[in-house]
Amino acid sequence: MSTPKPVLVVAGIGAGGGTGAAAARAFAKEGYTIALIGRRVGETLLEELKNSGxxxxxxPVSSYEYASIQSAFENIRSQYPSPQYSIRAAVYNVAHGVWKPFLDVTPEDIKGVTQVNVEGAFAFAHEVITEFKKNEIDPTTGKRGVLIFTGATSSIRGNVTTSAFSAGKFALRALSQSLAKEFGKQNIHVAHAIIDGGISTPLSREYRKNPEWEQNEDVRLSPEAIASSYIHLAKQERSAWTWELDLRPAHEKW
Incomplete structure (x- = not known):
């Protein structure tokens, strides 16, 4: 019987120049089939991945409501059915940015933060872990699959304009830790990555307009370096798993 082809499901691609897209590229190089979930899933990234072989x-999803995530996974299972394929890795890279004083936070802000960090994250994790439980244990890593959540500095501390954003990121981190403890016993690896600092993306470079920052790897993160750490998590053996990484550039002071 042939070995199922491993599938990576990554949610949160954005404009295609950040962490989600970099993770897709990195896992594709490792031989994974790539399933891209997002509100904005550009054809440019898809074409790039296909051109690479x-x-x-x-x-695509219209939102990160529970039903939308469920529907996306139904389509993934149809496109990449068992036993020819098996979901072996998943990255939840979705964010909803709200940076404003507490009294300026709107009900819509709260709804957006909650949908992404609670409802969507729960739905994504539920679908992924359900699939992982069907997998045989990998003889090299000793795991059935790896689920990685992308966090932020606001996952572990609040600040003057992050009341809503931090509340969501705290929830996401707590979910990841709870799942790591519950499903580690079933050889399912759940990890959380704190991204501590600015990431060099096309959008951030356009916003900053600071070539010195862009070229100085001591003061900013690169999506490719983050993706490399995600590959490291996927390859970790069961006797020494990491639950949480804190990824930051060398000169980051936070």
């Missing part, structure tokens, strides 16, 4: 498909 990867098997990749986009699964």
């Amino acid at each position: 990867a098997d990749a498909t986009t699964f």
